[in-house]
Amino acid sequence: MSRKDKQNKNKSIEEKLIKDLSLKLDTTVHYQKERRLWISINPDQIVETCSKAYELGFEHLSTISVTDWLDEGKHEVTYHLWSYSHNHLLTIKTKIDRKKPIISSISSIWGGNAETCERECHELFGVKFEGNPNLTPLFLEDWEGPPPFLKDFNWREFVKKDMYDQNNPREKVYFEVKK
Amino acid sequence: MTKIKEHNVNSDFAMNFGPAHPGSGNFAIKVEMRGERVLKATADPGYLHRGFEKMMEYREPMQNAVMSDRVCVLEPLQWNLVHAEAVDYLMGYEIPDRAKHIRVILAELSRIQSHFIWYAVLSLGTGFMTGFNVAIGYRDYILDVLNLITGGRVYPAGYICPGGVRKDFPEKAENKILELLPKIDYMRKFMLKENPAWLARFKDVGILTKREAIKFGATGPVLRGSGVASDVRRDDPYEIYDELEFEIPVMDEGDAYARFNVGMQEIEESMKIITQAIDRIPKGEVKTPNLKPTVKFQQAKGEIYIRNELSRGEGAFYMVATGQKTPYRVKIRGPSFTHMIPIVEHLLTDVDYADVPAIYWSLYQCPADVDR
Numbered sequence: 001m002s003r004k005d006k007q008n009k010n011k012s013i014e015e016k017l018i019k020d021l022s023l024k025l026d027t028t029v030h031y032q033k034e035r036r037l038w039i040s041i042n043p044d045q046i047v048e049t050c051s052k053a054y055e056l057g058f059e060h061l062s063t064i065s066v067t068d069w070l071d072e073g074k075h076e077v078t079y080h081l082w083s084y085s086h087n088h089l090l091t092i093k094t095k096i097d098r099k100k101p102i103i104s105s106i107s108s109i110w111g112g113n114a115e116t117c118e119r120e121c122h123e124l125f126g127v128k129f130e131g132n133p134n135l136t137p138l139f140l141e142d143w144e145g146p147p148p149f150l151k152d153f154n155w156r157e158f159v160k161k162d163m164y165d166q167n168n169p170r171e172k173v174y175f176e177v178k179k
Numbered sequence: 180m181t182k183i184k185e186h187n188v189n190s191d192f193a194m195n196f197g198p199a200h201p202g203s204g205n206f207a208i209k210v211e212m213r214g215e216r217v218l219k220a221t222a223d224p225g226y227l228h229r230g231f232e233k234m235m236e237y238r239e240p241m242q243n244a245v246m247s248d249r250v251c252v253l254e255p256l257q258w259n260l261v262h263a264e265a266v267d268y269l270m271g272y273e274i275p276d277r278a279k280h281i282r283v284i285l286a287e288l289s290r291i292q293s294h295f296i297w298y299a300v301l302s303l304g305t306g307f308m309t310g311f312n313v314a315i316g317y318r319d320y321i322l323d324v325l326n327l328i329t330g331g332r333v334y335p336a337g338y339i340c341p342g343g344v345r346k347d348f349p350e351k352a353e354n355k356i357l358e359l360l361p362k363i364d365y366m367r368k369f370m371l372k373e374n375p376a377w378l379a380r381f382k383d384v385g386i387l388t389k390r391e392a393i394k395f396g397a398t399g400p401v402l403r404g405s406g407v408a409s410d411v412r413r414d415d416p417y418e419i420y421d422e423l424e425f426e427i428p429v430m431d432e433g434d435a436y437a438r439f440n441v442g443m444q445e446i447e448e449s450m451k452i453i454t455q456a457i458d459r460i461p462k463g464e465v466k467t468p469n470l471k472p473t474v475k476f477q478q479a480k481g482e483i484y485i486r487n488e489l490s491r492g493e494g495a496f497y498m499v500a501t502g503q504k505t506p507y508r509v510k511i512r513g514p515s516f517t518h519m520i521p522i523v524e525h526l527l528t529d530v531d532y533a534d535v536p537a538i539y540w541s542l543y544q545c546p547a548d549v550d551r
Contacts, residue, residue: 032483033268035415036483036484059393059394060393060396060398061396062396062484062486062493062495062512063495063497063510063512063516065497065508065510067499067507067508068508078497080484080495080497080512082415082486082493084393084407084409084414087414087415089415089484089486091484110394110396111394111395111521112395112520112521112522112524112525113394113395113396113517113521115521116516116517116520116521138224138225139224139225139228139550140225140228141225148230148233149230149232149233155230155233
């Protein structure tokens with residue numbers, strides 16, 4: 001089979017998959033590029049959608065990520081799922097309120113893997129995953145400040161204030177750097 | 180820094196395996212013991228946490244290319260490649276064919292030297308110092324070639340950069356790589372020699388079933404050692420992998436020996452890939468002409484999730500661009516993250532303490548990519 005025929009065949013399989021997924025997940029499935037699909041859902045549907053996706057063959061939870069949209073006042077939580085049977089990546093996106101960052105945990109579906117990914121997001125972004133049995137700190141040692149990966153956390157200022165001494169000749173250079 | 184949430188009531192004492200233990204790397208596991216038996220283990224990452232994801236939000240893509248080496252010391256060229264591909268997609272760069280071939284050759288050389296280290300640390304963990312010395316010695320032949328091509332033995336300083344690669348191969352680099360192959364093959368046969376002591380340490384130890392492997396998010400040799408034939412290079416091909424012929428070694432046992440064996444068989448496949456890529460490498464440019472001289476990242480808008488098959492498994496970059504000089508958000512998915520937290524905790528339940536290094540190293544961990 002030539003490369004072009006192969007591409008055409010893949011394209012028709014892809015279209016069928018998109019149609020199928022749209023129907024079963026009850027939402028519009030968007031096509032980004034070859035083997036990359038995404039959907040956007042309400043935060044309260046997350047457990048239901050993830051378990052449906054799991055049953056449809058998206059068995060591998062690659063990772064969970066949070067994007068902090070400061071201007072919009074929202075956190076976007078993204079779940080990247082890979083399917084070993086369809087060879088496609090499905091990204092599930094959902095937006096939660098930045099002031100009240102609470103979402104249900106999907107650890108009932110992926111167990112320890114989801115639990116650890118959520119722990120990381122909880123520590124670095126402060127998102128609370130309801131139903132996760134273990135949201136203890138992961139990387140940071142004795143950290144009591146705000147979640148450090150938030151966009152409004154100015155780590156340069158923090159480091160200057162807490163770690164460097166302006167009167168120390170070897171460290172004063174950090175205070176001269178323009179923002 | 181993780182504190183044990185609930186102690187196992189039957190344990191006599193708890194102790195640390197790492198992070199400064201010679202056989203642990205920069206990673207700690209808190210084990211709760213009863214006599215010689217490990218009842219429960221709690222992974223304690225964070226010793227190498229540098230906050231790369233946040234740092235990348237403050238730097239331009241060419242600076243990030245240099246930083247992406249540091250995500251994992253043991254496979255820097257492959258991390259360069261994942262980062263470069265994410266920026267390439269967001270910028271819409273067409274990568275010249277020659278650069279694609281160079282990227283693949285270097286990624287595979289990096290995979291082989293990383294597998295040598297795997298054998299070295301497995302030997303070190305189980306008290307077989309000869310294996311450690313021989314493997315590290317042979318790895319150096321590969322590092323010499325990487326030094327010749329990229330200018331750095333271990334860290335290539337962003338050699339595989341957005342838009343292609345920084346420089347073309349120096350003269351006779353192809354010959355030097357081909358001269359390496361017999362040496363790699365010698366080492367491969369050395370590693371696959373079965374001796375009773377090696378089998379006794381790794382056979383039937385740390386068994387991870389197929390179902391568990393998928394549920395815990397295992398990838399790479401750990402997943403293939405549990406009987407799932409999945410490889411990003413084949414299932415989600417990038418660069419020129421879909422044009423090359425190579426096999427995907429799989430074993431069904433799911434024990435430490437199967438994981439290691441799959442890794443060692445992969446070296447042969449990597450050698451095949453290198454030979455094919457060198458045979459086909461075209462002449463021409465190695466950088467996209469749009470790159471003048473830095474990445475104009477303000478033009479990029481959108482987001483992408485790029486996956487690559489690293490030595491340890493699936494490595495990925497999630498990058499969001501909003502028309503600023505720097506990426507708005509970068510998320511790095513390291514393969515060891517799932518191997519070293521949920522899987523290691525699962526496998527180190529109710530085992531002998533003597534098996535801890537064998538199980539621990541058979542998961543092919545890199546603490547740097549867990550912590551990032």
